Amino acid sequence: xxxxxxxxxxxxxxxxxxxxxxxxxxxxxxxxxxxxxxxxxxxxxxxxxxxxxxxxxxxxxxxxxxxxxxxxxxxxxxxxxxxxxxxxxxxxxxxxxxxxxxxxxxxxxxxxxxxxxxxxxxxxxxxxxxxxxxxxxxxxxxxxxxxxxxxxxxxxxxxxxxxxxxxxxxxxxxxxxxxxxxxxxxxxxxxxxxxxxxxxxxxxxxxxxxxxxxxxxxxxxxxxxxxxxxxxxxxxxxxxxxxxxxxxxxxx
Amino acid sequence: xxxxxxxxxxxxxxxxxxxxxxxxxxxxxxxxxxxxxxxxxxxxxxxxxxxxxxxxxxxxxxxxxxxxxxxxxxxxxxxxxxxxxxxxxxxxxxxxxxxxxxxxxxxxxxxxxxxxxxxxxxxxxxxxxxxxxxxxxxxxxxxxxxxxxxxxxxxxxxxxxxxxxxxxxxxxxxxxxxxxxxxxxxxxxxxxxxxxxxxxxxxxxxxxxxxxxxxxxxxxxxxxxxxxxxxxxxxxxxxxxxxxxxxxxxxxxxxxxxxxxxxxxxxxxxxxxxxxxxxxxxxxxxxxxxxxxxxxxxxxxxx
Numbered sequence: 090x091x092x093x094x095x096x097x098x099x100x101x102x103x104x105x106x107x108x109x110x111x112x113x114x115x116x117x118x119x120x121x122x123x124x125x126x127x128x129x130x131x132x133x134x135x136x137x138x139x140x141x142x143x144x145x146x147x148x149x150x151x152x153x154x155x156x157x158x159x160x161x162x163x164x165x166x167x168x169x170x171x172x173x174x175x176x177x178x179x180x181x182x183x184x185x186x187x188x189x190x191x192x193x194x195x196x197x198x199x200x201x202x203x204x205x206x207x208x209x210x211x212x213x214x215x216x217x218x219x220x221x222x223x224x225x226x227x228x229x230x231x232x233x234x235x236x237x238x239x240x241x242x243x244x245x246x247x248x249x250x251x252x253x254x255x256x257x258x259x260x261x262x263x264x265x266x267x268x269x270x271x272x273x274x275x276x277x278x279x280x281x282x283x284x285x286x287x288x289x290x291x292x293x294x295x296x297x298x299x300x301x302x303x304x305x306x307x308x309x310x311x312x313x314x315x316x317x318x319x320x321x322x323x324x325x326x327x328x329x330x331x332x333x334x335x336x337x338x339x340x341x
Numbered sequence: 342x343x344x345x346x347x348x349x350x351x352x353x354x355x356x357x358x359x360x361x362x363x364x365x366x367x368x369x370x371x372x373x374x375x376x377x378x379x380x381x382x383x384x385x386x387x388x389x390x391x392x393x394x395x396x397x398x399x400x401x402x403x404x405x406x407x408x409x410x411x412x413x414x415x416x417x418x419x420x421x422x423x424x425x426x427x428x429x430x431x432x433x434x435x436x437x438x439x440x441x442x443x444x445x446x447x448x449x450x451x452x453x454x455x456x457x458x459x460x461x462x463x464x465x466x467x468x469x470x471x472x473x474x475x476x477x478x479x480x481x482x483x484x485x486x487x488x489x490x491x492x493x494x495x496x497x498x499x500x501x502x503x504x505x506x507x508x509x510x511x512x513x514x515x516x517x518x519x520x521x522x523x524x525x526x527x528x529x530x531x532x533x534x535x536x537x538x539x540x541x542x543x544x545x546x547x548x549x550x551x552x553x554x555x556x557x558x559x560x561x562x563x564x565x566x567x568x569x570x571x572x573x574x575x576x577x578x579x580x581x582x583x584x585x586x587x588x589x590x591x592x593x594x595x596x597x598x599x600x601x602x603x604x605x606x607x608x609x610x611x612x613x614x615x616x617x618x619x620x621x622x623x624x625x626x627x628x629x630x631x632x633x634x635x636x637x638x639x640x641x642x643x644x
Contacts, residue, residue: 141528143524143527143528146527146533148446148447171530171531171532172530174527174528174529174530175529175530178528178529179524179528181521181524181525181528183521185519185521185522185525187522187525187526187540187543187544188540188543188544188546189543197529197539198529198530198531201529201530201531201535201539202530247525250525250529251528251529254529254530
């Protein structure tokens with residue numbers, strides 16, 4: 090077995106006294122698409138946000154356990170958080186273009202990181218928009234305002250924005266929840282090409298989507314990891330009763 | 342049973358009607374009062390525009406006793422004091438709003454917000470008093486100038502008065518920036534400061550502009566404190582050192598002279614004329630503020 094890219098080790102997490110993750114342990118393989126799925130309130134999004142320390146600014150939380158990325162404990166006090174977040178990109182449920190043009194949106198993170206070389210920026214701009222399957226649609230309006238794009242385009246723009254930082258890991262939190270089926274298809278297609286270069290973790294917005302894209306799938310229920318297996322296995326021959334009930338639509 | 346319910350319903354309808362009519366009358370009367378005040382201002386003020394020759398009215402000398410009604414020094418005095426005040430208040434107000442909204446921990450925010458709102462409630466005469474007896478001597482002493490009652494002193498006091506407005510409106514604007522936009526900034530490896538400066542503040546830009554406009558509207562219309570601390574000399578503030586010399590604003594002129602003027606005289610009408618100019622100025626500022634808000638809405642939210 091290949092060494093795990095991300096090792097989540099006995100993680101529990103609470104907002105105040107409300108524990109939303111209970112003793113979760115799982116390994117995530119590099120260059121794969123891993124799906125976190127389950128009914129609302131299962132702790133999927135929280136776990137995603139823990140992997141790039143986005144929950145640091147939320148007050149009144151407590152955490153137990155460790156998260157290792159490439160064998161390194163990311164909650165170690167020596168970790169430089171902005172650097173970690175550049176390695177672990179994240180795309181959110183709602184497409185949220187930043188103020189400014191398409192070009193500014195994509196290159197935003199790089200500018201912050203201090204990249205100034207014009208030709209390098211242009212190269213990354215094209216590359217990340219191509220990877221997110223948006224280049225053909227926007228190549229003639231790179232200097233238009235990003236808010237003028239359609240919802241589906243905005244979401245792919247947000248993906249491109251994360252890709253421009255050339256992360257190792259890409260976290261996607263219901264990236265297609267606000268999109269029509271055609272845009273959804275385009276985003277899913279781009280995920281297939283992405284996993285050649287990235288480790289992708291995604292919270293899908295439906296079981297069908299989970300089944301379509303998962304290399305491995307983790308089923309979460311009330312903060313507990315119920316079952317974790319290869320996608321082909323988990324969606325066809327689930328071993329746990331709860332998983333079977335949820336996958337076949339009997340509850341949830 | 343049925344008839345009884347009908348009677349009850351009719352009774353309820355009647356009450357509805359009375360309450361509605363009452364609210365309508367009260368609502369319209371407020372608008373009516375504003376209109377009446379405006380008409381009164383026009384009636385008393387417009388004569389100055391044809392009784393006083395234009396060259397005199399917009400001349401550089403305001404000596405009503407010698408029939409010199411030059412409003413220019415007053416207008417420039419108001420503008421200079423207000424603009425200086427805003428230049429002081431804008432960075433302070435925006436920084437405070439960012440601090441309260443983005444940086445301060447929850448408990449500090451709970452204390453700071455009501456304190457800032459209390460600031461807005463300090464009577465202007467109290468601030469004027471403070472300006473006269475605390476700020477003015479300080480400025481006279483530090484700069485070694487003949488009097489501490491200067492444009493700059495007035496601007497400091499006015500900036501202080503405009504601050505609560507600027508802070509609370511700017512803070513609301515920052516608050517309206519979706520939390521997920523902050524997350525997006527952070528997720529791209531921006532530090533907290535970069536996220537505030539490059540994502541949150543630009544997203545709230547139009548709201549912050551509105552805050553400044555409203556603060557400016559408050560500053561330009563302020564009378565008492567300004568009258569107490571700017572020295573009230575109606576001179577043209579043209580040289581560079583005007584900032585540290587006395588000046589006189591439109592509001593102070595009206596307040597100081599209206600009590601002693603013969604009703605119906607040219608001087609009287611001219612004071613109302615100044616009122617009209619002031620009204621137009623504040624109206625334009627408010628219009629500009631409203632236009633930014635409108636633009637923001639039309640562009641679909643915060644961007």
